[in-house]
Amino acid sequence: MRALLFPRTLMASAALAALMGAPRHTLGAQAITLPNQGAASPRLPKTPATTPPSGTTTGYWQQRADYQIVAQLDEARGLVKAQGALRYTNASPDTLRELWLHQHLNAFRPGSRWSADDEAKGKERFQRLNDPDHAFERFTAAPRVNGQPLRFSYPLAPDSTVVRVELRQPLPPGQQLEVQLSWEARPSTVLRRQGRRGRHFDFAQWFPKVAVYDRHGWKPNAFVAQGELYGEFGTFDVTFVLPADQVIASTGVPVSGDPGWERVRLPGSAAPDYARRAYGLAGLPRAPRAPALKGYRTVRFVARDVHHFGWSVSPDYRYEGGQWIRPRNGRPGWDTVALHVLHERWSPGRTLGDARHALTWLESLYGPYAWPQLTIAERLESSGTEFPMLVMDGEEDRSLVVHEVGHQFTYGLLANNEWQSAWMDEGFTTYQELWSRGEARVPLAAQRAARQWHDVVTIPDSAVRRRVRAVEAFTATIEEATRLTGAPPLGLRSDLFASKEDYDAMVYDRAAAMYSALHDVLGEERFRVFLRTYYGRWSFRHVDRWAMQRTAESVTGTRLGWFFDQWIDSTGTIDYVLERPTVVRAGDDSVANRPKQWVVTVQLQRRGAYRHPMPVGVRTASGWTVVRAEPLPDRQTVRIVLPEPPMDVWLDPFGTVESRTTASSRFVLF
């Protein structure tokens, strides 16, 4: 346990501390250990966390969390005052006696684990921020069930990102309870995903978010810099009370009231498509009572089947809207996605075009985007973060849009536990981003093979040559990172990576290399079937490594444990060498109609830790013939029969495999 670096001054009394969301040292909190935490929790999960033994969705369950909230922005105090109800449905087979909540904004303040990590790593962000610059999220009244206050505590004190709430009555399987919540949430002036500057507020986190309860129990991890997102699906029904001139970007559909878009619509932009048709307004619950304040207006957003809810406001937002019309057989399609872009400084039209580009590309991989709207909002911090239906980006950039909109699928709809398996969402969206730019090995190698362009230097198309060089450089970087002493495996729990840099190198780049290798193992057609099957089977659900692996196995009809085990649980590189090629001329010249044959045999030896079905190519006057070796043997003989004399034998002549060493295995035969 880390020392308390910056004691708080707010704790006038235990009771006040409880109300203020600060830690209570008096509730026997020391006796409570967090579930699924610490040394007892596996560094690498060996059994499924969410996937049932069937390996499919048969027997799968997840909890449900429906929120109804009224949130008033108090700009003078830099915070939102909110009250609402969490209706929690226990769909598990277990009786629950407690709830675990997150108050994520408490990471961005002195005393948090995030701040302690920063301090240990010599990074200055939140640990010395004073009031009113640091963030907080605190209850203004104890959580209640049927009007009865519940006991709650902060077992990780002084960190207050995790709250344990004791239930007065156990919650049996199949039952619901409703928790009344009142709280205040303030972003920090130092930006990290969330933040505020002037009248611009980015609310990435802001509500008491119930931790996930899955097959392995509660997952209430402290919020640190690596791995944040894991939530329960449900409906968010949020009524905002905003200063009259504020403009909002949000998760969800604005079912009533004015989000402010029409007033700040850029010339030439289409009128906003509010997409109110999406939720059949008659089926909505009654709107909660919101205070009617002078100079304020209300707008109500509803989002169904989401596991988080983000929003941003700025009076300087300009609005551009449109629709993405899903093409069907090349003609205008059967439904649309409303698009909203809110920005202060961006070029008109650019990000809207990027959003259309991203949806076209991503739907070609997965299938239909499953929510009624997509919003891209300019945030204060650079780079980007994803929330369901909402992307917050710091700059205009097509690749950034493709990356973050990609998260709508891997994170938003295929909802992995990012704290445990960030390689699933970050790795895949990084890979699809490279792929969308033409910088993925497998499709690039297919282009080279179709044109017989094996030698990078002599590839006549400069664009292809440039892409090949980008791919080679990417592989070189990853192999370098992997060779570094102590490079951790991809599957390591996020908080156990030594640094954010290590975490990024592994769960983004190295995981992208893993997906490239999977693309190659499955082949183009089956990889695409795998993506569509995985999305079709598992969207709106929690996914883990087994959901992915079993889907890939069901598509290929083969066991793929060897592939996922090596990439996720261990480190290594793909490194094979070809040895001792021989050529035997077969056939008989003296017998009429007996075709001549040349048989090339060559030894293939594994040198790296990873196994892979390596391509071996032989060139004749007509071009290259490529065969695949078996993935599992350490040493094997590869035999290739040809109708004409072989000239060269190369390992992986078109550069399909994530390996730099193949270039050393080249032989001239004639």
Ligand SMILES: [Zn+2]
């Ligand atoms: Zn990402």
